[in-house]
Amino acid sequence: MMQWYFVAALLTILTSSQGILTTLSQSHGKYNYDYATVPFLAEVFKLLVSSFLLWRECKASPKPRMTTEWKSVRLFPIPSIIYLVHNNVQFATLTYVDTSTYQIMGNLKIVTTGILFRLFLRRKLSNLQWMAIVLLAVGTTTSQVKGCGEVSCDSLFSAPIQGYMLGILSACLSALAGVYTEFLMKKNNDSLYWQNVQLYTFGAIFNMARLLVDDFRGGFENGPWWQRLFNGYNAITWMVVLNLGSTGLLVSWLMKYADNIVKVYSTSMAMLLTMVLSVYLFNFKPTLQLFLGIIICMMSLQMYFAPPSPLIDTPVTVKALPENLNEVSVDRATDS
Amino acid sequence: MMQWYFVAALLTILTSSQGILTTLSQSHGKYNYDYATVPFLAEVFKLLVSSFLLWRECKASPKPRMTTEWKSVRLFPIPSIIYLVHNNVQFATLTYVDTSTYQIMGNLKIVTTGILFRLFLRRKLSNLQWMAIVLLAVGTTTSQVKGCGEVSCDSLFSAPIQGYMLGILSACLSALAGVYTEFLMKKNNDSLYWQNVQLYTFGAIFNMARLLVDDFRGGFENGPWWQRLFNGYNAITWMVVLNLGSTGLLVSWLMKYADNIVKVYSTSMAMLLTMVLSVYLFNFKPTLQLFLGIIICMMSLQMYFAPPSPLIDTPVTVKALPENLNEVSVDRATDS
Numbered sequence: 296m297m298q299w300y301f302v303a304a305l306l307t308i309l310t311s312s313q314g315i316l317t318t319l320s321q322s323h324g325k326y327n328y329d330y331a332t333v334p335f336l337a338e339v340f341k342l343l344v345s346s347f348l349l350w351r352e353c354k355a356s357p358k359p360r361m362t363t364e365w366k367s368v369r370l371f372p373i374p375s376i377i378y379l380v381h382n383n384v385q386f387a388t389l390t391y392v393d394t395s396t397y398q399i400m401g402n403l404k405i406v407t408t409g410i411l412f413r414l415f416l417r418r419k420l421s422n423l424q425w426m427a428i429v430l431l432a433v434g435t436t437t438s439q440v441k442g443c444g445e446v447s448c449d450s451l452f453s454a455p456i457q458g459y460m461l462g463i464l465s466a467c468l469s470a471l472a473g474v475y476t477e478f479l480m481k482k483n484n485d486s487l488y489w490q491n492v493q494l495y496t497f498g499a500i501f502n503m504a505r506l507l508v509d510d511f512r513g514g515f516e517n518g519p520w521w522q523r524l525f526n527g528y529n530a531i532t533w534m535v536v537l538n539l540g541s542t543g544l545l546v547s548w549l550m551k552y553a554d555n556i557v558k559v560y561s562t563s564m565a566m567l568l569t570m571v572l573s574v575y576l577f578n579f580k581p582t583l584q585l586f587l588g589i590i591i592c593m594m595s596l597q598m599y600f601a602p603p604s605p606l607i608d609t610p611v612t613v614k615a616l617p618e619n620l621n622e623v624s625v626d627r628a629t630d631s
Numbered sequence: 632m633m634q635w636y637f638v639a640a641l642l643t644i645l646t647s648s649q650g651i652l653t654t655l656s657q658s659h660g661k662y663n664y665d666y667a668t669v670p671f672l673a674e675v676f677k678l679l680v681s682s683f684l685l686w687r688e689c690k691a692s693p694k695p696r697m698t699t700e701w702k703s704v705r706l707f708p709i710p711s712i713i714y715l716v717h718n719n720v721q722f723a724t725l726t727y728v729d730t731s732t733y734q735i736m737g738n739l740k741i742v743t744t745g746i747l748f749r750l751f752l753r754r755k756l757s758n759l760q761w762m763a764i765v766l767l768a769v770g771t772t773t774s775q776v777k778g779c780g781e782v783s784c785d786s787l788f789s790a791p792i793q794g795y796m797l798g799i800l801s802a803c804l805s806a807l808a809g810v811y812t813e814f815l816m817k818k819n820n821d822s823l824y825w826q827n828v829q830l831y832t833f834g835a836i837f838n839m840a841r842l843l844v845d846d847f848r849g850g851f852e853n854g855p856w857w858q859r860l861f862n863g864y865n866a867i868t869w870m871v872v873l874n875l876g877s878t879g880l881l882v883s884w885l886m887k888y889a890d891n892i893v894k895v896y897s898t899s900m901a902m903l904l905t906m907v908l909s910v911y912l913f914n915f916k917p918t919l920q921l922f923l924g925i926i927i928c929m930m931s932l933q934m935y936f937a938p939p940s941p942l943i944d945t946p947v948t949v950k951a952l953p954e955n956l957n958e959v960s961v962d963r964a965t966d967s
Contacts, residue, residue: 399919421945422937423759426930430766433926437773440920583735584776584920590769591927594762598934601758603943609757 299553303561306545310565313538315572320531328527331509332520333536335502338495340540341547345491352488359486367483371490372497374476379501381468388465391458399439400462405432407463407470408559415474418554423606427599428556430591435563438570438588442580473555480551487551494547560596567592635889639897642881646901649874651908656867664863667845668856669872671838674831676876677883681827688824695822703819707826708833710812715837717804724801727794735775736798741768743799743806744895751810754890759942763935764892766927771899774906774924778916809891816887823887830883896932903928 320326352359362368389397409428412418420428480490506520517523549558567589573579598606656662688695698704725733745764748754756764816826842856853859885894903925909915934942 419945421943423934423942424945426933429926430930433923433930437920437923437927440776440778440923442777584773587769587773587776590765591773594766594769597762598759606759607757607939607943609755609760 299549299557302545302548303553303557306542306549306558306561307565307568309538309542309545310562311568311572313535313542314565314569315576316531316535316538318573318577320529320535326527327529328525328532329520329523331506332524333532333539335499335506336524336536337539337543338499338502340536341543342492342495342499344540344544345488345495349486349488349492352486359489360484361489362483362485368493370479371493372501374472374479374494375497375501377468377472377475379505381465381472384461384465384468388458388461391461392454395439395441396454396458397462399436400459400466402432402436402439403463403466404469405435405559405563407466408473408555411467411470411474412477412555416477416554421603423603424599427595428559430595430598431560431563434588434591434595435566436588437591438567438585440582440584442582442584470555473550473558476547477550477555480547487548490551491544491547495543556599560599563592564596635885635893638881638884639889639893642878642885642894642897643901643904645874645878645881646898647904647908649871649878650901650905651912652867652871652874654909654913656865656871662863663865664861664868665856665859667842668860669868669875671835671842672860672872673875673879674835674838676872677879678828678831678835680876680880681824681831685822685824685828688822695825696820697825698819698821704829706815707829708837710808710815710830711833711837713804713808713811715841717801717808718841720797720801720804724794724797727797728790731775731777732790732794733798735772736795736802738768738772738775739799739802740805741771741895741899743802744809744891747803747806747810748813748891752813752890757939759939760935763931764895766931766934767896767899770924770927770931771902772924773927774903774921776918776920778918778920806891809886809894812883813886813891816883823884826887827880827883831879892935896935899928900932 320328349359385397388400392400405428409420409425413420476494479494480487503520510517510520546558549561567585570579570585571581571589574581574585656664685695721733724736728736741764745756745761749756812830815830816823839856846853846856882894885897903921906915906921907917907925910917910921
């Protein structure tokens with residue numbers, strides 16, 4: 296059995312690579328391929344991998360547990376439906392707010408995930424863990440604060456109220472999709488691969504439908520999506536697809552054997568890692584706020600995951616100063 | 632007996648007022664009076680108040696405990712000497728770095744205070760408290776990150792290495808003065824007022840010497856300091872003096888009955904309070920980083936002072952989801 300933190304670390308690295316690879320796959324800041332085809336192919340990749348693993352599992356004994364009744368299967372398109380709604384809310388939000396503000400508001404999803412995790416999955420968190428979650432959101436936001444001299448910063452938080460309401464809705468939907476997926480994966484002891492096959496079948500169908508809707512909207516002027524599926528693809532584009540598919544498989548694993556909070560930490564750390572790598576790879580200017588954000592997120596990580604007892608144990612006080620220094624010291628634990 | 636947190640709150644309010652009053656005491660961004668006279672008069676004010684309180688204490692019974700031997704008294708000019716050295720280091724630092732960088736580096740003193748507090752006073756802190764101290768420094772720094780459109784930000788952290796070394800030295804000296812004062816105040820059961828009288832007598836002498844040295848350097852072209860002591864003073868200038876004196880008295884109290892970390896929290900919170908009040912009073916533009924800094928510092932406050940047990944207790948998990956959701960959940964306390 297893989298340890299969850301190994302999977303989480305791998306997810307961090309792959310998610311971070313995703314940002315770098317996507318940037319590298321562009322030429323002169325533009326995509327030579329239709330980006331909408333990437334998530335579809337990633338779903339197909341995940342479906343193929345999961346089907347193969349399920350098939351291998353079926354050959355072995357004991358047979359994998361598979362619930363095939365419609366009552367259960369019908370729950371698996373729901374995450375895809377939530378993502379579909381989320382994409383449209385995201386689109387609507389961006390008509391009100393600029394991308395910087397949208398990116399900043401995206402950190403709200405860390406907090407909404409914590410709340411829905413508590414409300415829907417009934418998982419209790421200690422006060423320290425709640426503080427850690429808020430700090431993670433604060434840390435990622437800090438790293439994104441625009442430095443001086445950067446463009447389009449006057450517009451930050453000057454959008455109409457609808458923009459912020461939609462941003463909050465977007466954060467809730469994103470959290471809901473995650474929490475619902477965790478519920479699906481954990482609701483019974485079904486084989487992970489069987490659950491994946493159901494999840495990704497619907498994922499592939501919804502992504503295909505999206506490509507088709509885009510074609511209808513564009514009046515088929517570039518031809519149907521299946522004719523231009525691999526147009527402009529090169530080696531890096533395929534790496535983007537495989538990388539996105541792999542991160543998806545790792546997320547599924549985490550949803551079953553770890554939880555949404557682990558996933559949120561992984562992806563937040565990935566964002567910071569991407570920013571650090573961008574300093575080296577793309578000559579981005581490192582900012583003080585990136586450095587501060589990293590410290591805050593590391594503290595948050597420690598607060599959330601470290602075993603609590605060593606965290607609060609104070610080493611035995613050594614009497615070292617003359618006379619009664621220790622007597623007059625403040626007893627905080629009882630006073631505050 | 633006053634509770635230490637009441638004194639700490641009062642110190643926060645008065646320290647914050649100090650910033651506001653000092654700004655109000657200027658006209659057109661300039662001082663009409665010699666600012667160097669303010670700390671001197673504040674020392675005299677503290678000396679007068681402490682002498683009066685000591686005199687009153689001497690009339691009552693039991694008599695206050697007073698150690699008058701030279702072996703003890705000779706320790707009391709040391710904080711003044713450290714501050715003198717600190718002022719000169721500060722001056723030297725500012726020849727290398729700009730004031731923004733100096734202000735940012737000033738937050739290091741929070742961490743150095745924690746370290747010297749541990750090393751010299753041998754006071755043990757839990758890991759959580761160490762994390763809280765680092766977060767306090769990170770939070771105050773975050774609130775000071777220059778927003779976009781602000782001037783003189785390209786120069787941030789582009790100073791020669793000497794500037795940073797001196798900045799670190801400055802943070803160490805500042806911490807040393809605080810920690811040494813705490814040692815002085817707690818080393819025996821002497822009356823607080825008697826300790827204050829010794830401390831402020833030397834404080835007044837050293838400040839007077841500084842005014843005299845300034846006069847010599849300036850070739851007495853404005854006359855000796857005692858002739859122009861109250862030049863340009865108005866009601867607000869006097870409030871600045873009384874306020875500075877009062878904060879000094881509160882700090883002395885905290886050094887004896889609480890500690891340096893309480894003082895550091897008070898003054899850090901005061902800095903944030905000043906920034907928030909400046910938004911209302913001086914129409915400063917509130918920044919996202921100020922908001923983030925406040926959240927970080929509040930979390931840090933909670934982490935440092937809250938009784939640890941309620942912080943880490945997880946409420947009993949309610950079995951709410953079907954089948955075995957709780958079985959497959961990750962046991963972090965042992966895994967991480």
